Amino acid sequence: MTAPFGAAVVLYGVLLAVLAGWSAVVGRPRPGALPAGLVVLEGALLVQAGVDLAGPRAAEPGVHLGYLVTSVVLLPVAGTAFARDRGRWACAALAAVCVAVAVVTVRLHATGAPRA
Template identity: 45%
Template sequence: MIEALAFATTVVCVAGGFAVLGTGLAGRYRRGRTLPALAIVELALIGQAVADVLGLFGGDRPAELGTHLAYLATSLVLLPAAAVWSAGEEARWSAVVIAVALLAVAVVVVRAQTTWRPA
């Protein structure tokens, strides 16, 4: 794992999650403003996944390989699933779905970091 990228992704997801939640609760959520940020976070997650797979092929072995791969796959799926789920409308619930997904991605990235460390 690229530790700096994982840290930056976690910080951006937490900050973005609270920002989206705040705009949603205030009634100012706009999907068009959120999607580019989600795309950037997703690109960072894809970069992390590529680095992880290259590390596995390079001989690195996480303490819990199956769990680590599950966290990695989950991190890649959460944001697109939330974006599709919230695509129907620009309402408070759409903002809540995106905010929860961003906060969940932050947790999943931290857990993936934990499982990457050797036993």
């Protein structure tokens, strides 16, 4: 995984978390851009996984593979769980999932292939 792409994924995940969190705090319905934003984030995570799998081996392959699988699976699981729920707590949970995706992406980068 390249550092600039990983940073973009982290920042985009945090941006979506802020959007969903703001919606939860204010008590407004889920923004219409949020589902599309989650799809874009999942696409970026899939690209990141593909690049990562094609790259050099990680120093700790088991841990790294766990982070890689978690980064790809987390959003679809949360998306299906909260697809029909438009309430305040669903937005809060989606915000927490977006923060978790950002943290997992940082950890994925930290456990990646050793730097020369």
